[in-house]
Amino acid sequence: MCRRQLASWAEGRTLTGVRVIDEAVVRHKVSTRPSDKLEGGGGVLEGWVGCTAGAPIRHGKRLGWSFDDNGLLIHLGMTGRWVRRPASDPHPKSTRIGLVFGDEVLWMIDTRRFACVVPIPLGELDQAVRRGHGPDALLEPMGGSQLAAAFQTKRPIKVVLMEQKRIAGLGNIHAAEACFRARIWPKRPANALSSGDWDRLAQGIVTQLQTSVDDIDVGKESVYVSEGGENPFSVYRRAGRPCPDCGVVVVAEELAGRTTYWCPGCQPS
DNA sequence: GCGCATGTTAACTT
DNA sequence: GAAGTTAACATGCG
Numbered sequence: 001m002c003r004r005q006l007a008s009w010a011e012g013r014t015l016t017g018v019r020v021i022d023e024a025v026v027r028h029k030v031s032t033r034p035s036d037k038l039e040g041g042g043g044v045l046e047g048w049v050g051c052t053a054g055a056p057i058r059h060g061k062r063l064g065w066s067f068d069d070n071g072l073l074i075h076l077g078m079t080g081r082w083v084r085r086p087a088s089d090p091h092p093k094s095t096r097i098g099l100v101f102g103d104e105v106l107w108m109i110d111t112r113r114f115a116c117v118v119p120i121p122l123g124e125l126d127q128a129v130r131r132g133h134g135p136d137a138l139l140e141p142m143g144g145s146q147l148a149a150a151f152q153t154k155r156p157i158k159v160v161l162m163e164q165k166r167i168a169g170l171g172n173i174h175a176a177e178a179c180f181r182a183r184i185w186p187k188r189p190a191n192a193l194s195s196g197d198w199d200r201l202a203q204g205i206v207t208q209l210q211t212s213v214d215d216i217d218v219g220k221e222s223v224y225v226s227e228g229g230e231n232p233f234s235v236y237r238r239a240g241r242p243c244p245d246c247g248v249v250v251v252a253e254e255l256a257g258r259t260t261y262w263c264p265g266c267q268p269s
Numbered sequence: 270g271c272g273c274a275t276g277t278t279a280a281c282t283t
Numbered sequence: 284g285a286a287g288t289t290a291a292c293a294t295g296c297g
Contacts, residue, residue: 032278033291061277078276079293094293112292114277155286164278171276236276257288259274274296281289 017100025096027116060168064129071125077114137169144198151190158186235261
């Protein structure tokens with residue numbers, strides 16, 4: 001979704017300024033640690049002024065964006081997002097970096113500082129964006145049999161759905177929602193799923209992600225549940241409330257360090 | 270005010 | 284190696 005925003009806001013426009021608010025967000029590799037910052041990284045980006053923004057590409061949760069011969073790898077972490085503001089306005093709270101295009105600025109905001117941007121030569125950008133990742137869940141959808149082959153482990157299916165090396169793009173929310181759509185118990189060992197389960201899961205993943213992108217596009221779903229408004233998900237953060245499909249109370253349990261939600265009625269063990 | 274939870278990742282340890 | 288744990292961080296909530 002943020003790829004679409006950046007494309008519509010800046011593709012083809014000339015970068016006229018760079019505002020580095022937090023030097024540590026410019027890293028030498030994708031990392032959640034500010035200690036991996038790229039020394040002089042702010043200056044590197046400032047050297048891109050005058051370049052023209054290309055079309056951003058996405059693979060999983062990573063973005064690649066070209067500025068003439070320069071590539072920028074972007075990961076928004078947990079709380080990162082981009083906003084567009086008039087260049088004359090002050091930057092919002094928790095802003096890390098700003099890309100100026102004439103009278104507008106794109107600010108990258110990230111309260112928890114797990115987001116980062118990585119300058120990379122354009123020729124290496126594509127492989128850097130994909131490195132260590134499986135197929136993109138939405139752009140290169142796997143069929144049931146492909147999923148089964150990629151998930152040969154006894155670990156819980158929801159946990160391994162979040163492993164980017166197997167399939168790229170699913171986090172805690174969408175992994176849980178995809179399991180719900182496929183009517184699969186999240187704790188089920190992956191290698192115990194039937195071919196019918198895999199087929200429903202393959203469909204559930206694509207439907208979940210596509211629905212979410214569409215909802216955000218029309219403003220129905222905010223990026224964060226906490227940002228007020230109705231919780232747009234079926235089970236995520238709905239513990240103790242009735243399942244929208246069958247009315248059974250949704251339950252939550254910690255799985256591999258992440259809170260996991262499911263409906264015991266629709267997703268029986 | 271304290272403890273805990275929060276959408277991610279990779280570097281650790283076992 | 285696979286699998287589990289922890290650390291990196293800031294904020295809001297009860």
